[in-house]
Amino acid sequence: MEPRAALLGGRSVLRISGRDARSFLQGLVTNDVEALKQGEGRFAALLTPQGKILFDFFVTPDGDALLIDCNASQAADLAKRLGFYRLRADVRIANESASLAVAAFRETPPPAQALAFTDPRHEGMGWRVIGAPDELDRLGVVAGLDDAYAAHRIALGVPEGGADFAYGDTFPHEANMDLVHGVDFKKGCYIGQEVVSRVEHRGTARKRIVRVGFSGPAPGVGMEISAGDLPVGQMGSSAGQEGLALVRLDRFAEAMGPITAGAVALTYLGGGR
Structure with missing residues (x-):
């Protein structure tokens, strides 16, 4: 049976806070995160200067901070990489994987009080919820459903980094990020933008x-x-x-x-x- 509320054990959560949190991330990633409202989420990536995907993740607001839902195997490296770009910005980067977890809801939306957003990659992917493990337990989230969740994702043609493409060796168009709403071609500059824009305008993927x-x-x-x-x-x-x-x-x-x-x-x- 396909999971209705599955704990995504391979995900971790980073918190980006501080006065400059949004403008800081906006200048780095492929999607527009500056205008995000509570209850919304964006799928985005941090690229090399040559335009290849280093990290892909979801971004959603939590009050004045931004939460990043990322591949658990990359969480520490992503936090470190973001720290390289912080310079004098008023930004704090914290790994909250010990206190927060990620779940996916299917068919029935999560309760209104949950920190949730629609998975922007495909309408059939449902909702993603970030919360403390005991909170997710109360919401009926079930562990051990990773295979069923992956089967649903594959049936919808939604790629996953590390499984369907290699980090550091794949351009966003090759990973279908333009097709799953992971790139905003109208936003301002970000790392690797020139390469991504050139591929889009020339149609050379x-x-x-x-x-x-x-x-x-x-x-x-x-x-x-x-x-x-x-x-x-x-x-x-x-x-x-x-x-x-x-x-x-x-x-x-x-x-x-x-x-x-x-x-x-x-x-x-x-x-x-």
Whole structure:
């Protein structure tokens, strides 16, 4: 059964506070966070100067502060990286992963008093809630549903960093961030903006994450995808008989023979453009 309220064990929470918190983050990340209202959330990324994704995360207000819902394995590094850019800004960066957790709600919205926002990546992803573990328990959040949550995400074609693309080696368009509302092309400058804007205006994204189907055991994450002897991409996460794959769109579309990951034949289910 798909989770209605699933504890997302692989997430951590950072708090950005201080007088300059919003303007500080606004000048760094791919999305517009300065105009965020309580109960809203944005999906965004912090890039290298060359425009590749270092970290991706959600941002939502908590009073005058901003909370960052990020990959737990990256929380310490993200806090450290943000600290590099702080300089003289009135900003405090705190890792609150010991006191706050993240949950995903499906179908039924969370109670009004919860610190919650609609997952902006896809309307089928429901709501994300940040709260103390005991508070999430009272809201009926259940642990151990990560696989069911991942299956739902994969079925909707929503990529996840570290599973479907490599941090530090992937451009936002390749990770479909422009398609899942992770980039604001009208906001002011941020790190890596020139590269991202150039790809958008020229329409030159050669790689995209697409949905694929297969029979039998799932190909492993990172397994090379080939059309005959021609490499066309790499496999990402899978659930059931579906998965996500980062592929070269031209090679994938022009493949004359079967497309395989190892010995597993793949079929195209949608995505990319």
